[in-house]
Amino acid sequence: MSSGTLDIRHTSVFTRNLDAAQTPGVRIVVNQGGTRSSKTVSLVQLAIYLCLMEAGVLFSVVRETLPALKATVLRDLEEQLERLGLWKQVHHNKTDHLYTFSNGSQIEYFSIDDAQKVRGRKRHYLLANEANELRLEDWRQLIFRTERTLFLDFNPSEEFHWIYEEVIPRADCVFIQSTYRDNPFLPASIEEEIRLLEAADPNYWRIYGLGERGVAGTTIFTHWQQCALVPSQAQHRRYGLDFGYNHPTSLVEVSETPEARYWQQKLYQSKLTTPDLIEHLKLLIPNKRDTIYADHARPEIIEDIRRAGFTITEADKAVKAGIDDVKSKPLFVTADSVDLIKELRAYKWKTLRSGVILDEPVKVNDDAIDAGRYGTYSYTLQHKTNTPITVSQTFGTTRRR
Structure with a gap:
């Protein structure tokens, strides 16, 4: 300047x-x-x-x-x-x-x-x-x-x-x-990523590709498919962890390729104490350096898991922004993720008696989905980058009186 x-x-x-x-x-x-x-x-x-x-x-x-x-x-x-x-x-x-x-x-x-x-x-x-x-x-x-x-x-x-x-x-x-x-x-390369949205979800392409007003629907995730395994070329492995007791504690592994994202249910179990959970994590997470994004409502459990040697941090729990991020890429869910698949099929937007569909999910049976969302959206926020703009124009900075 x-x-x-x-x-x-x-x-x-x-x-x-x-x-x-x-x-x-x-x-x-x-x-x-x-x-x-x-x-x-x-x-x-x-x-x-x-x-x-x-x-x-x-x-x-x-x-x-x-x-x-x-x-x-x-x-x-x-x-x-x-x-x-x-x-x-x-x-x-x-x-x-x-x-x-x-x-x-x-x-x-x-x-x-x-x-x-x-x-x-x-x-x-x-x-x-x-x-x-x-x-x-x-x-x-x-x-x-x-x-x-x-x-x-x-x-x-x-x-x-x-x-x-x-x-x-x-x-x-x-x-x-x-x-x-x-x-x-x-x-x-970024333009091509955006064009992939058209295959990921037609409504998502309308919103994020074309910048046009979305069309309401009751089923939240319609763009996912089942797959047998996570491909060997998938990268950026991390985990989302949603705590529960009467509700199941859920752990979902998240990874991706340039073209798609992959979710695999690792844990879905009720009545787990913190020592029980840590023992499960030792078996389910082979590399303790892989990040776990966890529900920040239980900081004491997060600290216990950290002291057990795992790389764990608080997840961003913004629901709508997290849903949008999950829908930004084609999603594949492994066939052995039985509870996660059941939740995905039932995950709906709230609907009023008048027929108006609210921008708020029905909060029932969403424990594994929450875990998958934590591992997806929190990672996106943590690794967000911006594309430099390279053309300039000179503006005066003295306001006329």
């Missing part, structure tokens, strides 16, 4: 959001898009730009869970600040989840389960990342405390949502739709 200018490597999604933000009378900008359309990175770039435009600006970034936010938006923010030559470690207050610019403007980030922040101080701008994870009441509390523009981004994975009913119809709302085709900087 030189004095008075900022070279931003960007896609058209950034430009469209910047135009909307500078249009008089626009209060809300909704970004509906498919995967890798650059919508989140573009909005992070816009947050940086707006903070530099004026001293003392507060820009809030919110998502359903803090681990998901740190693995996605915060990582994007740090990368963009570094590329722009603006990153300074001393400006990042990790305790307060706050980055402060030299002119006094700030970007804060928090999750919606932090009620103090949701109902806290006023801000100038807001980015609700994966906004379809938020509840309507959360949205209302956030909008009440945002003075200028609110930006939402989401993958349109449900047919019925408060965003369609409460937000998009507003006269002061600008709607922006994008797909991976709006990001010309994606390498061919």
Whole structure:
């Protein structure tokens, strides 16, 4: 960055959001898009730009869970600040989840389960990342405390949502739709991965490939098939572990090839004590360096397993985001995973008597599915990478009076 200018490597999604933000009378900008359309990175770039435009600006970034936010938006923010030559470690207050610019403007980030922040101080701008994870009441509390523009981004994975009913119809709302085709900087290998979605699940391709509104259905996972064995070329082996006692404790091995993902049920048993479980793990996990992603509701069991020499960490339990990640690749389940297969066939979305299908699973007989989801989505968050954008355009950073 030189004095008075900022070279931003960007896609058209950034430009469209910047135009909307500078249009008089626009209060809300909704970004509906498919995967890798650059919508989140573009909005992070816009947050940086707006903070530099004026001293003392507060820009809030919110998502359903803090681990998901740190693995996605915060990582994007740090990368963009570094590329722009603006990153300074001393400006990042990790305790307060706050980055402060030299002119006094700030970007804060928090999750919606932090009620103090949701109902806290006023801000100038807001980015609700994966906004379809938020509840309507959360949205209302956030909008009440945002003075200028609110930006939402989401993958349109449900047919019925408060965003369609409460937000998009507003006269002061600008709607922006994008797909991976709006990001010309994606390498061919990533584009091919996205096109594989069409074979994985037609509705998933509609949402994440085409950026179009999903079509409701009651069965959640329709894209999986049985297989005899996990192929020898499958890599990145890890495990998801869901604790139970009256309910079964479930362990699912997760691995993948470039084309597909594989689940194999390893344990599905009730009435296990912690010593019992550790003995099972010794038999079922040959390499203790393979990561176990476990239900964080039982930290004491996690610690006991760690002391037994296993590599274990807390799983991210975001249900909707985890389901979407599982559906992002063709899924094969080994034929010996009897209980897991039974759960998959019965796993449904909740449906109201009116026929409206909710974006919430029926929480019955889902122990092995939860374990598979932990091992899938937590690994994705931990290993998420971004594709650099390599074209820049110079923007003025001095606001006209």
